[in-house]
Amino acid sequence: MTNINERNHIAHINTTQEVNIISDGLVAIPMLQLLDTNGEYLSHNPSPLTQESALKILYSMHYTRLLDERMVSAQRQGRISFYLACTGEEAAVVASTAALEPVDMIMSQYREQGALVYRGYTTAQFMNQLFSNKLDPNKGRQMPIHYGDKTLNFMTVSSPLGTQIPQAAGYAFGQKYTGEAALTICYFGEGAASEGDFHAGLNMAAVLNCPTIFFCRNNGYAISTPTAEQFAGDGIASRGIGYGVKTIRVDGNDAMAVFAATQAARKIALAESCPVLIEAMTYRLAAHSTSDDPSGYRSADEEVKWQEKDPIARLQKYCIAQSWLDLEHLDAYITQSRAEILAEVKRAEKEDYASIDDLFADVYAVLPKHLDTQKQSLQAHIKKYPEAYPKTARELL
Amino acid sequence: MAQMNLLQAINNALITAMRADNKVLVLGEDVGHFGGVFRATSHLQEEFGRERCFNTPLVEQGIIGFANGLAAQGCKPVAEIQFGDYIFPAFDQIINETAKFRYRSGGQFDCGGLTIRTPYGGGIAGGHYHSQSPEAFFAHIPGIKVVIPRNPYQAKGLLLSAIREPDPVIFFEPKRLYRAAVGDVPESDYELPLGHADIVQTGSDITLVAWGAQVEIIQEAAQRALGDGISCEVIDLQSILPWDIATVSTSVVKTGRLLINHEAPLTAGFAAEVAAEIQSQCFLSLEAPIMRVCGLDTPYPLVHEKEYMPDALKTYEAIIATMNY
Ligand SMILES: Cc1ncc(C[n+]2csc(CCOP(=O)(O)OP(=O)(O)O)c2C)c(N)n1
Ligand SMILES: [Mg+2]
Secondary structure, three states, X not given: OOOHXXXXXXXXXXXXXXXXXXXXXOOOOOOEOOEOOOOOEOOOOOOOOOHHHHHHHHHHHHHHHHHHHHHHHHHHOOOOOOXXXXXXXXXXXXXXXXXXXXXOEEEOOOOOHHHHHHHOOOHHHHHHHHOOOOOOXXXXXXXXXXXXXXXXXXXXXXXXXXXXXXXXXHHHHHHHHOOOOOOEEEEEEOOHHHOHHHHHHHHHHHHOOOOEEEEEEEOXXXXXXXXXXXXXXXXXXXXXXXXXXEEEEEEOOOHHHHHHHHHHHHHHHHHHOOOEEEEEEOOOOOOOOOOOOHHHOOOHHHHHHHHOOOHHHHHHHHHHHOOOOOHHHHHHHHHHHHHHHHHHHHHHHHOOOOOOHHHHOOOOOOOOHHHHHHHXXXXXXXXXXXXXXXXXXXXXX | OEEEEHHHHHHHHHHHXXXXXXXXXXXXXXXXXXXXXXXXXXXXXXXXOOOOEEXXXXXXXXXXXXXXXXXXXXXXXXXXXXXXXXXHHHHHHHHHHHHHHHHHOOOOOOOOOOEEEXXXXXXXXXXXXXXXXXXXXXXXXXXXXXXXXXXXXXXXXXXXXXXXXXXXXXXXXXXXXXXXXXXXXXXXXXXXXXXXXXXXXXXXXXXXXXXXXXXXXXHHHHHXXXXXXXXXXXXXXXXXXXXXXHHHHHHHHHHOOEEEEEEEEOOOOHHHHHHHHHHHHHHHHOOOOOEEEEEOOXXXXXXXXXXHOOOHHHHHHHHHHHHOO
């Protein structure tokens, strides 16, 4: 393998006398698949998943699906303002997180609640954020689904797309520099991979030897825009090669394959101090968000085709065939989780909102004079017109 | 005349412009077949084909860079940035390229055909990243024009002017009024001049200035102040750059008082520019300090949106304070 410096040197480039314009990718990049849609194990190698790890992934996927179903309907009932489901992509997110260590930093886009589920984010924590109440760690400042948890090494979500990609390179550089035995995984959609930040992030991670896993969920759409209108090359994977980033493409609806690929990526990234790009081929079965109706841009037939590749059913069939799964136990878990979500919805929506202090805190480490002045005049104004500001009037009277 | 909401008026302006001139092209994220996340570009692809209304990859710097090139070649791109909050990846292309294309080439090249449309502003529970009002950043840059309509009639007339006039224009659309603002709009082709303010209501005691969605807020405050016998003159700036200094200063000479209201944070917001200019033009006419009622100097919040906003009550209080100065 030639190293970067050698490649840059013109003396090492073979010459040719043919005017040979390369018109296609040299080879289409294959996709790692270990389970077929019937949950049949396809490889001759031993399975990368133990019973315990397979079941934890399966249960986390079930919980994620349930949470999404409940919260989409909570949004329809007007109980929360917005939601965004991960349906169809649970394996890509959950099984990749499962292949990491808890010390590894996760930088997500917004559709990766399954990673939090796997790491043990509680129903109560989900609801506090979704209802923007005073227990929300973001202090009610961000829209629903903008989770973040420092103790779980899950970086707070930011809506502007792609911004976390170069940040993940920098974070991983810092982990390596300070001697942490940890890396950073960065999730993003194939749409976000069009942003300039994607190119900056991959190139910098490669040149600066950052232990970063760039995990692309290629789910077919960026809101209404299909991949055919997003890029003309061989998916996102082909770009990794262009940047000198080790790359693998994986069946994103196959939890086993996602797990195996991410496990291998983690090993290489830490051992060789380098980034790895994973492109997970999957499908956004959900609407883009609760503000979206996909019937305007894709066919029901297409959705049905992908429902048949459901990632949860696939791993579940495998677990059943291995006699690993106690279906009664799973049913009880689902029933109990549903009840827990309902109870937590009821609790979280009754909590108070963050205090008016939290409107002004954290803009800077210390509240500057000019903001303190604005706060005092706002407080005086609210005291004068308490009925106009019901969320904060109570605490001031 | 037809009843339209703000979105329909924008859609109608785009159709009008595209029918009249085949150099007008519409591009942006999800603007094609789908018609944009707010549906401002509905049916354009149907009528004009993929060549004239198309989805771009998800890259704002690319959208504006591409549109700059397209405009330099002589076309008239109308580029949509899905939310004003996501215009910043394109900041370099706008500030260093769009705005300076003509000047730096001695007038040989320009991207005057470019219009950038983007929804801006709060009031929709959008939190930090679906609520910001970035107009002041762009007003700081010589070479582009900045326009903000408040109702469907203005939106159509101003957008048609923006598309046709020889300078690049950023057209900020108040998204909380997209469906809420409804009014009569001529079905014919008409233009409203850029750089002109609109006197919404005449009055004698104090001049209130705003633009976009905040105009209805100062109108509400003016109504409340009327109960105290205070007569407010309400002015909608419509264009932030260049802005109509003459209309505002004539009004302030008459009333002796000025209040400016905008959603963007107070510090270095466009109200500061208006205040500085008017105090120098009208110094001897002023009977009270110029007041600014603006967003707080915090990121745009979510649950405290009401507290953050420069609403009618805060504006009313400031009117009273100015009158009692
Ligand atoms: C910089 C920026 N531009 C535009 C948007 C609006 N937006 C939100 S999600 C989205 C599509 C993202 O698609 P993709 O990256 O494929 O992720 P997916 O939703 O499919 O998971 C767009 C355009 C944004 N959030 N940030
Ligand atoms: Mg996508």
